[in-house]
Amino acid sequence: MPETQAAAAISYRRAGLAYGPVTVFADLELDLAAGRVTVFCGPNGCGKSTALKALRRLVRTRTGDIFLNGSSVSVQGNKALARQMAMLTQSPSAPEDLLVEQLVVLGRYAHRSRFGGLSPADRQAVDAAIDACELRDLLDRRLGALSGGQMQRAWLATVLAQDAPILLLDEPTNHLDIRHQIETLELVRRLNRDKGRTVVLVLHDLNLASRYADEMVMFSGGRVHAKGPPSEVMTETNIGAVFGIGCKVLTDPELGRPFCIPYPKV
Amino acid sequence: MSAPTLPIASGIGLSRTPLRLPLVWIVALGLLATVLVLGVGLGSSGLTPDRALAVLLGGGERTEQIIVLKLRLPRVLLAMEAGAALALAGALLQTATRNPLASPSILGIVNGAALGVVAFLWIFSDEANALTVSIHWQPLAATLGALAFAGLVTLLAWRDGLGPTRMVVYGIALGALASALVTVLMIVGPIYRANQALTWLAGSVQAAHWNDVTIVGVLLAMLVPIIALMPRAMDQLVLDDQSAAASGLAVTPTFLALMGLSVLLTATAVSFVGGVAFVGLLAPHAARLIVGRRALPMLVLSAIIGAMIVAGADLFGRLAFSPLEVPSGAITAILGAPYFIWLLIARGRTHA
Numbered sequence: 141m142p143e144t145q146a147a148a149a150i151s152y153r154r155a156g157l158a159y160g161p162v163t164v165f166a167d168l169e170l171d172l173a174a175g176r177v178t179v180f181c182g183p184n185g186c187g188k189s190t191a192l193k194a195l196r197r198l199v200r201t202r203t204g205d206i207f208l209n210g211s212s213v214s215v216q217g218n219k220a221l222a223r224q225m226a227m228l229t230q231s232p233s234a235p236e237d238l239l240v241e242q243l244v245v246l247g248r249y250a251h252r253s254r255f256g257g258l259s260p261a262d263r264q265a266v267d268a269a270i271d272a273c274e275l276r277d278l279l280d281r282r283l284g285a286l287s288g289g290q291m292q293r294a295w296l297a298t299v300l301a302q303d304a305p306i307l308l309l310d311e312p313t314n315h316l317d318i319r320h321q322i323e324t325l326e327l328v329r330r331l332n333r334d335k336g337r338t339v340v341l342v343l344h345d346l347n348l349a350s351r352y353a354d355e356m357v358m359f360s361g362g363r364v365h366a367k368g369p370p371s372e373v374m375t376e377t378n379i380g381a382v383f384g385i386g387c388k389v390l391t392d393p394e395l396g397r398p399f400c401i402p403y404p405k406v
Numbered sequence: 407m408s409a410p411t412l413p414i415a416s417g418i419g420l421s422r423t424p425l426r427l428p429l430v431w432i433v434a435l436g437l438l439a440t441v442l443v444l445g446v447g448l449g450s451s452g453l454t455p456d457r458a459l460a461v462l463l464g465g466g467e468r469t470e471q472i473i474v475l476k477l478r479l480p481r482v483l484l485a486m487e488a489g490a491a492l493a494l495a496g497a498l499l500q501t502a503t504r505n506p507l508a509s510p511s512i513l514g515i516v517n518g519a520a521l522g523v524v525a526f527l528w529i530f531s532d533e534a535n536a537l538t539v540s541i542h543w544q545p546l547a548a549t550l551g552a553l554a555f556a557g558l559v560t561l562l563a564w565r566d567g568l569g570p571t572r573m574v575v576y577g578i579a580l581g582a583l584a585s586a587l588v589t590v591l592m593i594v595g596p597i598y599r600a601n602q603a604l605t606w607l608a609g610s611v612q613a614a615h616w617n618d619v620t621i622v623g624v625l626l627a628m629l630v631p632i633i634a635l636m637p638r639a640m641d642q643l644v645l646d647d648q649s650a651a652a653s654g655l656a657v658t659p660t661f662l663a664l665m666g667l668s669v670l671l672t673a674t675a676v677s678f679v680g681g682v683a684f685v686g687l688l689a690p691h692a693a694r695l696i697v698g699r700r701a702l703p704m705l706v707l708s709a710i711i712g713a714m715i716v717a718g719a720d721l722f723g724r725l726a727f728s729p730l731e732v733p734s735g736a737i738t739a740i741l742g743a744p745y746f747i748w749l750l751i752a753r754g755r756t757h758a
Contacts, residue, residue, distance in 0.1 A: 198648050222654025229648040235699070238644060246642060250654030254638050295649075302653060 149174035149306070149338055150195060154204035157187070157194050164190045165362050167204060172355075177332050177339045179349040182359035183383050188342045189230065189310055191359070195340070196227040196308050208306075222250035226302035230310040232295050236284030240275055240294050241266075243283060247301030269300035272327065289320035296324065300331070307331065309341040313348065321345075325352045347399045350374045351392070358382055374398035430696055434710045438486075441717045445482035446474045448725060484614040485720045485734060486713035487622045488675040489685055493712020494633060495671035496686025497693070497705050501640045502664035503574060506694070507749070509687035510672040512574055513665075514555040514581035519676040521584040521591075522551020524603050528595040545621070545677035552673035555580055560665070573665070607681055610720075610733035618678050625674045633667055633705065640664070640701035682719075682735040684742025685712050691749065 150172040157165040164187040172178050180188035193199040195206055197213050205212045208224060216224075226247070234243055247269065248262045258266070270276060273293040278286065286294060292312065299307065309328065313321040329352055331337045343349040349356055350370040358366040358373050360382040366373045379387050379400055386403040447458030451473060460466045461474040495510045510516055526547035530539045559580055563572040592603060642655045651657045675682070689712035690704065697703040719737035726732065 193648075196652055198651055218651070218656045219654040222652065227652040229646070229652060231646075232649040233646040234644050234649075237699075246645060247653060249638070249642050252638065254635055298649075298653075308652075 149209055150340070151207040152191070152195075152204070153207065155194060155201045155206055156203035157190050157199055158202050159190075159199075163362065168362075168364070170357065170364055170367070172338075172340060172357075174338050175332070175336055176354040177329065177341070177352060178355045178357060179353035180340065180342045180357050180359065181344070181346060181349045182365070186359040186382075187362055188357075188359045192227070192308050192310055192340060192342055196225055197221060198227070198229070219250040222302060222304065224304055225306040225308060226299045226304040227308040228295055228299045228310060228312055230314065234283055236282060238283050239279070240281050240283065240286070240297075241270075241279040243294055244269055244275070244297045244301050247298040250302060265303045266301050269297040269303075272300055272331070273297040288315050289317070289323075292316055292320065292324060296327070305336075306338045306340070309339065311342050311344060313343065313345070321348060328352065346374065346379065350397050350399060351395060370398055374400060376400075430707070434707060434714075438710055438714050441714050441721065442482055442486070445485070445717050445721045446478040448721060480616045480619045481612070481614040481720065482717050483619045484622060484678060485717040487619065487626060488679040488682060489689070489712035489714070489716030490709040491622070491626060491671045491675035491712075492682060492685040492716070493689030493693075493708040494705060495668045495675070496712075497690035497708040498633070498636070498640075498664045498668040498671070499686070500690050501643055501701065502661050502668070503571075504643065505574070506691060507687065507746075508574065509684070510668060510676075511681070511683065511686070512581065513577035513669070513672075514559055514579075514584060515552045515577075515669055515672045516676055516681045517581040517584035517588065518555025519548040519552040519673060520588050520607055520681055522547040522549070522554070523607075523680075524588050524591045524595070525551070527603055528591050531595070542617075545618075548677035549673045551584075552669065552676060555584060556665075556669040556673075607735075610680055610731075610735060612731060612733070614679075622674060622678055625670075629667060629670055629674070632663075636660075636664065636667070637701035637705065644699065679716075680733075680735060682716055683739040684746065685715050685738055688738075688742050688745055689715060 150170075152168045152170040154167040154169060155165060156163070156167060168187075168191065170191070180191060182188050190199055194201055195208075195213065201214060205214060207213070208216075208221075213221060234246075244266050245258065245262075248258065248265060251262060251265075252259075270279065273296050275290075275293055275297055278290060278294070281290075283291065283294065292315075296309075296312065299309075307328070312324055312328070316324060325348060328339055328341065332339050343352075353370055355368060356366075356370050356373040357364060358378060365382050366375075366378050374389055375398075376387055376389050379385070379389070379402075383402075385405050388401045388403070389398050390401065391397070392399050443455050443458050443462065446462065447453040447455050453461075453470060453473065457466065457470060458474060461470050462479075466474065492510060496508070499508045499510060499513070500506050523544055526544055530543075532538050559573055559576045562576045562580075588603075588607070595603075639655060639660045642650050642653060643660065645653065645655075647657050672686070690708040692711050693704050693707035697707050715738060716734055719741070720734035723732035723734050723737045
């Protein structure tokens with residue numbers, strides 16, 4: 141979608157974000173394009189997760205604003221916002237005796253009225269999410285009986301059932317083994333490529349970020365340190381400056397993406 | 407919460423509607439009707455169930471009518487209303503705090519109401535231990551006490567972002583304060599009043615009038631339609647706050663609405679029948695074991711079970727030590743405390 145790539149779907153305008161007295165961003169300026177996979181990365185405490193939460197309004201902007209397709213996220217209704225943006229939070233939780241299917245249905249909240257059962261559209265979205273995350277065989281399973289990878293898929297399906305054009309994922313590969321990391325991110329990429337969903341995710345692993353990002357945003361000390369395609373952001377200078385380590389950046393022989401090998405600071 | 411043994415009905419499932427569900431409602435309503443008929447029949451001048459039923463259906467002799475309609479029916483109905491209100495209060499509270507062990511008494515509401523009543527009896531008694539105002543103001547005193555303490559708990563917890571844990575901690579602390587003040591007032595106050603307060607504190611429907619039944623009924627009729635708006639949001643609260651918010655739930659307003667409703671329901675019940683213990687804890691818990699955690703059936707069944715518990719406890723308290731009457735609150739506490747302890751042990755085991 142070349143023409144939508146230029147349009148900024150999401151704009152942070154002088155956004156001030158803080159937890160109590162601790163300022164994370166004084167005035168964040170950032171534009172994210174529609175229809176792309178954007179990865180937020182940076183060291184612990186750099187604010188990447190805060191920036192994502194603020195977009196989904198789980199953290200309120202103190203000053204400035206964040207705009208979604210031109211309208212401020214701070215004034216929209218809860219359900220209206222949820223229909224535009226779904227988010228997988230960092231450590232979601234639900235009771236152990238909840239069944240997988242029951243969890244996924246909860247993703248439809250923003251589309252349902254106060255009363256009545258699931259509409260055909262609800263069923264369709266739940267079905268699609270269940271298939272996309274390959275949960276068909278686990279529908280009757282209690283959450284307490286799932287493995288880490290299955291659990292993550294169940295949560296991802298819940299978020300997908302919300303059927304929002306924008307997907308926010310806060311460290312979706314946390315606690316997953318290497319195979320499940322790749323599978324999760326392949327799924328995310330398919331959702332982007334096949335359904336045109338805009339995806340913004342926080343990833344700790346720079347090499348995974350480089351591999352799946354159309355665009356990387358590298359945060360450092362409450363500022364955007366670098367932003368652009370992985371080939372521009374994943375440089376030895378950037379990584380050295382932001383993480384305070386030495387490193388070597390090579391090119392993945394299979395995928396042609398940059399990857400980095402970290403070394404202790406010289 | 408991990409529930410032991412009993413199967414949990416799958417509530418939100420796409421296609422499965424458990425066949426045994428209609429049976430649950432038939433049994434529940436049947437038991438409730440049985441408690442009603444026995445409750446108006448049995449007592450110091452006993453009526454057989456068929457006589458009691460005949461009077462309820464508009465027949466019966468004059469004396470039977472007086473016993474059933476004037477003396478016992480208001481008592482049974484008030485017990486049922488109060489039980490339903492306390493059970494609903496507990497169900498809303500347990501959902502709001504995501505804590506299956508929460509009950510209205512931990513928010514300081516019940517002790518606040520008790521303080522209101524004892525203060526009322528103390529302030530409005532003259533030298534001869536007679537009340538200087540009508541006893542009908544007592545429910546208002548209880549409600550004011552309940553609202554004052556609920557408000558105080560909310561205000562204190564507000565400063566720290568109104569988390570469930572904070573509310574519970576402040577509730578326990580302020581509840582202890584209220585209970586200490588009650589003790590002080592009972593010691594320094596008139597002895598006759600202390601006795602009266604004691605019966606009320608234990609929770610009793612002994613003195614029920616049709617007036618009380620009507621007022622509580624009207625209050626419930628006002629609260630129930632608001633409660634009926636909550637189940638969808640309550641279902642969403644099985645998620646953690648952030649996930650629930652991300653799915654579109656207005657988390658803080660929902661939390662405040664549930665807490666507010668819980669306070670009003672508790673104040674309504676406690677004002678008229680006193681501190682009937684454990685119903686708000688037991689009824690929702692039992693309901694969840696039977697119909698699962700989905701809010702709508704859980705709320706309805708909680709209310710039915712709560713009504714059954716208090717009316718049943720009143721009946722038992724009337725019969726067991728006849729001609730003495732034991733306050734129903736004492737009975738629910740005697741039955742409730744072991745259940746609560748069993749619950750704690752069972753939870754401890756599943757967590758280990």
